[in-house]
Amino acid sequence: MSPATDLFLASGLAPLAPGGRGVGGEGDLSPLASGGRGVGGEGVLSPLAPGGRGEKEPPPLARPVRVCFLIDELAAAGTETQLLALVRRLDRRRVQPSLCLLRGDSAASRALEPADCPVLRLGVGSLRSPATLVRAWRLARFLRRERIDVLQVYFPDSTYFGVPVAWLAGVPAGPCSAGGAPVAPRLERAPRRVLTPPRPRTPAGLAGGCGRLGREG
Numbered sequence: 380m381s382p383a384t385d386l387f388l389a390s391g392l393a394p395l396a397p398g399g400r401g402v403g404g405e406g407d408l409s410p411l412a413s414g415g416r417g418v419g420g421e422g423v424l425s426p427l428a429p430g431g432r433g434e435k436e437p438p439p440l441a442r443p444v445r446v447c448f449l450i451d452e453l454a455a456a457g458t459e460t461q462l463l464a465l466v467r468r469l470d471r472r473r474v475q476p477s478l479c480l481l482r483g484d485s486a487a488s489r490a491l492e493p494a495d496c497p498v499l500r501l502g503v504g505s506l507r508s509p510a511t512l513v514r515a516w517r518l519a520r521f522l523r524r525e526r527i528d529v530l531q532v533y534f535p536d537s538t539y540f541g542v543p544v545a546w547l548a549g550v551p552a553g554p555c556s557a558g559g560a561p562v563a564p565r566l567e568r569a570p571r572r573v574l575t576p577p578r579p580r581t582p583a584g585l586a587g588g589c590g591r592l593g594r595e596g
Contacts, residue, residue, distance in 0.1 A: 443475040445526060448555070449518075449541040450533040452482045453491040458533060466496050477525060479518060481537050497525075506539060515540065519548040531555035 448466070453459050466476050476496050480488065483500035492498045499521055501514045522530065522545060530545040530552040532538045538554060545552035 443471065443473055445475045445477070445528045447477045447479055447522065447525070447527045447530045447550075448533070449479045449481065449530060449537045451536055452480050452485065453488040455487075455491070459491070462533065463491065463493060466493055477527070479521070479541075481540060503536075503540060506536060511540070515544045518544045522548040522550045529553075 448462060450459065450462060453463070466478065469476055477499070478493065478496050479499045479501060481501055481503045483489070483492075483498070484502055499518075501518060503511055503514045505511070518541065521527075527550050530541055530550050532541040532552060532554055542552045
């Protein structure tokens with residue numbers, strides 16, 4: 380008897396018979412039989428089935444999650460730059476973004492608007508102005524018409540304006556920091572807490588924050 384056979388017998392495993400089957404008895408495991416299946420018995424898993432499939436892929440969404448990002452305006456600054464990078468990275472098969480700007484009328488802001496994302500400029504000046512009610516109606520109509528699933532807001536002014544409007548439109552809303560949005564001054568923290576509900580539980584990992592949204596490739 381060869382040393383290799385002695386080693387197999389000592390370990391309790393039988394060597395492979397012709398055809399790739401273990402000959403120690405039923406239930407002995409062979410590495411892989413022809414066709415890529417283990418033959419020790421039903422239910423034995425092989426490393427990879429034919430076609431190289433591993434873990435099951437998540438089922439596709441019925442439609443992309445529609446997310447609207449509301450920010451004061453665009454600028455070459457930290458939060459605004461990271462928001463634009465996030466919009467570019469989003470996998471459009473899973474997340475369909477849109478961008479609302481509380482103001483956004485300046486040339487600098489317009490120059491930074493993404494080409495592959497719908498942009499709504501609200502032109503809000505002072506939040507105390509009566510004209511702000513008209514802008515609020517425009518935002519509510521936009522959220523309903525576009526069937527937005529969640530509104531993500533940045534900075535205090537957008538929070539004070541956007542969260543109540545989203546609530547009236549029946550759209551979940553919450554704050555989102557794309558990497559270091561400034562903290563509101565102490566006098567503003569109390570109303571901000573009132574206008575900041577828990578993060579909505581939505582598909583594509585939105586409950587965990589904007590950074591967990593689906594990404595391309």
